[in-house]
Amino acid sequence: MDAIKIQIPSLSENIRIIESFIDNAKEQYNFTDDIYGNIMIAVTESVNNAIVHGNQSDKSKNVHLSLNLEDNQVKFTIEDEGPGFDYDNLPDPTAPENLEKPGGRGIFLMKNLCDEVSFIDNGKKVILSFYLP
Numbered sequence: 001m002d003a004i005k006i007q008i009p010s011l012s013e014n015i016r017i018i019e020s021f022i023d024n025a026k027e028q029y030n031f032t033d034d035i036y037g038n039i040m041i042a043v044t045e046s047v048n049n050a051i052v053h054g055n056q057s058d059k060s061k062n063v064h065l066s067l068n069l070e071d072n073q074v075k076f077t078i079e080d081e082g083p084g085f086d087y088d089n090l091p092d093p094t095a096p097e098n099l100e101k102p103g104g105r106g107i108f109l110m111k112n113l114c115d116e117v118s119f120i121d122n123g124k125k126v127i128l129s130f131y132l133p
Helices: 012-029 033-054 106-113
Strands: 004-009 062-070 073-079 116-120 125-131
Touching: 004 012, 012 033, 012 062, 033 062, 033 073, 033 106, 033 125, 106 116
Parallel strands: none
Antiparallel strands: 004 062, 062 073, 073 125, 116 125
16 A cells, blocks of 8 residues: 655644544544554654654754555654654653653653654654554
8 A cells, every 4th residue: 555645844733734634544444442542642742753853843844744554554654854863862751850851751652652663764754553453
């Protein structure tokens, strides 16, 4: 199957476009409510990271999202136009010194909601995989 792709300028209000994209995918592929909930949180979190951290909320830069269905899994690829980041050395949000911090949970959340999370190209591209029942 060909990937379904969209791109949005790096504005936080464009998250609603991503939510509609996921709603349409749910209808098209009959995601269960559990998987749909996990996809919605993980993908919107990843896109928000791409907007805020990757593209520094620069509306002249885009975030690219694609959806691929392969065998029994759905993969979302989120890519920004920023410099990337060191995804192997992120602070642990469950460590006592980080529990009160407002940020730093996005990737932790994604890893807990997805079946697989892969970072490519210095973290400019992330692939979120969900196994379908």
